[in-house]
Amino acid sequence: xxxxxxxxxxxxxxxxxxxVANLIILLATVLLASAVVIYAVNLTKAEALKEKVYISTSxxxxxxxxxxxxxxxxxxxxxxxxxxxxxxxxxxxxxxSGTTNxxxxxxxxxxxxxxxxxxxxxxxxxxxxxxIGGQQFSFAVASAGLTVKSGWSIAFYxxxxxxxxxxxLSTPVTITLTTAQSAYFTETLVQSI
Numbered sequence: 001x002x003x004x005x006x007x008x009x010x011x012x013x014x015x016x017x018x019x020v021a022n023l024i025i026l027l028a029t030v031l032l033a034s035a036v037v038i039y040a041v042n043l044t045k046a047e048a049l050k051e052k053v054y055i056s057t058s059x060x061x062x063x064x065x066x067x068x069x070x071x072x073x074x075x076x077x078x079x080x081x082x083x084x085x086x087x088x089x090x091x092x093x094x095x096x097s098g099t100t101n102x103x104x105x106x107x108x109x110x111x112x113x114x115x116x117x118x119x120x121x122x123x124x125x126x127x128x129x130x131x132i133g134g135q136q137f138s139f140a141v142a143s144a145g146l147t148v149k150s151g152w153s154i155a156f157y158x159x160x161x162x163x164x165x166x167x168x169l170s171t172p173v174t175i176t177l178t179t180a181q182s183a184y185f186t187e188t189l190v191q192s193i
Contacts, residue, residue: 051181052078056111056153058188060089060164060173061118068164071116072175074184075153084146086178087156092163096142097124100161104128104139105146108153118193122157130157164190 057073070089076082087094087103095101102124114133122128128139132155139157148154164173172187 050078051076051080051082051179053082053148053177053179053182053184055177055184055186057115058175058186059116059118060160060175060188060190061193062164062166062169062190063120063193065165066161068160068190069119069122070156070158070160070175071119072156072158072177072186073112073116073153074148074156074177075111076148076150079150081150082148083180084148084154084177085144085180086176087158088174088176088178089158089160090163090173092160094158094160096144099124100159102159103142104157105142106130106137106139106155107148108137108155110151110153112153112155116155116157118191119157120193122159124159128157 054075054077055072056075057071059071061069061071063069072087094103096103104122104124112132113135116132117130119128119130122139124141129136130139131137137155139155142156146154168190169192170189172189175186175188177184177186
């Protein structure tokens with residue numbers, strides 16, 4: 001029977017193998033856990049800064065085969081401002097300040113006082129006053145890149161030439177609102193005025 005000595009233990013090839021292997025496994029585990037924690041923290045911070053848009057109302061009103069009007073109301077319920085870059089109706093991009101296809105808008109502090117009413121005449125050269133929920137709001141012609149502050153709402157009326165026909169009544173139409181970070185979709189049925 002051999003006696004255990006420190007010299008024999010240190011000269012042995014397998015003497016330090018087990019403790020070193022255990023330290024390497026422990027170090028690898030700590031590094032992987034740290035990486036997961038850092039990733040989770042960064043993901044949580046990024047999610048906290050994402051925009052959140054709520055489409056509160058959407059309508060499309062058929063006026064004639066030559067013209068229809070869409071109404072869209074959104075609220076910014078997120079922590080950051082939202083940059084609206086584009087509005088599409090049935091895949092057709094709306095012009096911000098065109099002559100026959102244009103967008104008018106009105107910013108509202110907080111939420112809307114009511115649903116958007118149908119409107120037949122909207123000017124693309126001057127402000128249009130529209131009553132919503134018993135209050136009058138002034139709608140101006142939009143320009144590209146509208147910003148909606150956190151906690152604010154914005155109402156749009158979009159004049160659509162030759163896009164909606166009488167045969168589209170009661171059929172769903174897709175409205176897409178594109179922002180700097182995302183795209184928001186809603187479907188609405190075509191109504192007559």
